[in-house]
Amino acid sequence: MLALVKKPRIEISLHGEQVDELIEWISKKFEVSILASDNSESIAVEETDFWKEMQSNRIGNLLSGARLKASLSQAQLAEKLGVRQNMISDYERGKRRLSLSMAKRIAKILHIKVDRIS
Numbered sequence: 001m002l003a004l005v006k007k008p009r010i011e012i013s014l015h016g017e018q019v020d021e022l023i024e025w026i027s028k029k030f031e032v033s034i035l036a037s038d039n040s041e042s043i044a045v046e047e048t049d050f051w052k053e054m055q056s057n058r059i060g061n062l063l064s065g066a067r068l069k070a071s072l073s074q075a076q077l078a079e080k081l082g083v084r085q086n087m088i089s090d091y092e093r094g095k096r097r098l099s100l101s102m103a104k105r106i107a108k109i110l111h112i113k114v115d116r117i118s
Helices: 019-027 049-056 058-069 074-081 085-093 100-110
Strands: 002-005 010-013 032-036
Touching: 019 032, 049 058, 058 085, 058 100, 074 085, 074 100
Parallel strands: none
Antiparallel strands: 002 010, 002 032
């Protein structure tokens, strides 16, 4: 069985006895999506709700990932850009559109290519 814990993001591959019981136990604390089970055909990741959710805010998710990889908090990135922290939050949640000029500024600070977040 292939399961995905959404927050924190963990992918789990489980085999053996009492897999369903273990998934039930994990589901009490975390939101779990089953991507494939032993008694079903595998499905393409693009068909999962998780993938669709991630794609709906692709730029924000890429920005968030790049910021975390650079070991910066939203507040730290905002300070380097000379903007408020809630602006970074809005970009990452898809509540504010990221302009090309801002994407260039962010890319320079995060040491990434601008096309990674635009």
